Amino acid sequence: MKFIMKHKATFILLIITLVLTISNINYGKSILQISWDNIITMMGVIPPIFILIGLLDVWVPKEVMIKYMGERSGLRGLFFAFLLGSMAAGPLYAAFPVAAILLKKGARTAYVIFFLSTWTVAKIPLLLFEMSSLGIDFTIIHLISMLSMFLIGSFVIEKLLSPSDKQNLIDKSTALS
Amino acid sequence: MTTIIFYTLSIILVLASYLRDKKKTKLALKKAYKSFMKLIPALIPMLLFVGILLTIVSPDIISQLIGAKSGSLGVFISMLLGSVIFMPGFVTFSLGSSLLDAGAGYMQVAALVATLMAVGISSLSVELQYFDKKLTIMRNSMAFIASLVFTFIIGMVI
Incomplete structure (x- = not known):
């Protein structure tokens, strides 16, 4: 019972899958195919990311993170947030655990939000692919317009979070690792 | 790779x-x-959810919904679909390119691609594991607004 409660979302979705499969066998095949593809993608990035996070957790002291991405790290912090986000690969959900360890180690909230945002538009391997499939103009407008909005937005969001909100975030990410 | x-x-x-x-x-x-x-x-239900969603709303259906004459309604549908659906980046851009070939407008494709990448309703379960509701909602709203502005820029420029 506890197992079912813990995975209730999975069970509900499995029931929906079953109903759809009964109504049309092709639906079932397609759902399994797409989910399987996504599991393969996930296994390609999530386990190594968690290992890298684990290593970062034990080897990088808080002081170092605060120096490079903390409250007073200024442009350097922004630069590292951008660098981390753009060198990354993998779907957005892989970025959340990385963001959590950055927060835990004392990185500034606005920089962590900017890191997440960079991840959604500026991953270098993906940029090349975007240029070849949608055009250079499209890609450059996408990159520059979204990044500048995210840059402002990250600081606006940080302003909107109260000190207790920020503390909660740090507590939550500390509890997770 | x-x-x-x-x-x-x-x-x-x-x-x-x-x-x-x-x-x-x-x-x-x-x-x-x-x-x-x-x-x-949190991860497994997300993957299943995406599987179900992409099965019901297949690329064919998306292409019908956001054709060249779909106008602002098409942009609206694209923003909505892009926010809810999730797919890997490479798949997203290939889809965008084949939608353009199939006659979809640049603005509609821009709206779809931008929200697919930046807004994550299907990965909310994962995001909420790490952040609280307030930050999650604000981050996704910011991404949605930025995608909308980007879509208008594309509409003016291309």
Whole structure:
């Protein structure tokens, strides 16, 4: 019972899958195919990311993170947030655990939000692919317009979070690792 | 490709770390395993949800919904679909390019691609594991607004 409660979302979705499969066998095949593809993608990035996070957790002291991405790290912090986000690969959900360890180690909230945002538009391997499939103009407008909005937005969001909100975030990410 | 880089990098770093400090390395791997197991209950339903959604709303249907004459309604539908659906980046851009070939407008494709990448309603379960509701809602709203502005810029320029 506890197992079912813990995975209730999975069970509900499995029931929906079953109903759809009964109504049309092709639906079932397609759902399994797409989910399987996504599991393969996930296994390609999530386990190594968690290992890298684990290593970062034990080897990088808080002081170092605060120096490079903390409250007073200024442009350097922004630069590292951008660098981390753009060198990354993998779907957005892989970025959340990385963001959590950055927060835990004392990185500034606005920089962590900017890191997440960079991840959604500026991953270098993906940029090349975007240029070849949608055009250079499209890609450059996408990159520059979204990044500048995210840059402002990250600081606006940080302003909107109260000190207790920020503390909660740090507590939550500390509890997770 | 990225998978190979990621795995090679983590194996090398684990070995280097092990040579310097066995205890710390074991702790790091234990932490990695624990966080992975914690994420699974949020990750699996997300993947299933996407499987169901993309089965019902297939690329064919998307292409019908956001054709060249679909106008602002098409942009609206694109924003909505892009926010809810999730797909890997490479799939997203290939879809965008084939939608353009199939006659979809640039604005509609821009709206779809931008929201697919930046807004994550299907990955909310994962995002909420790490952040609280307030930050999650604000981050996704910011991404939605930025995607909308980007779509208008594309509409004016291209």
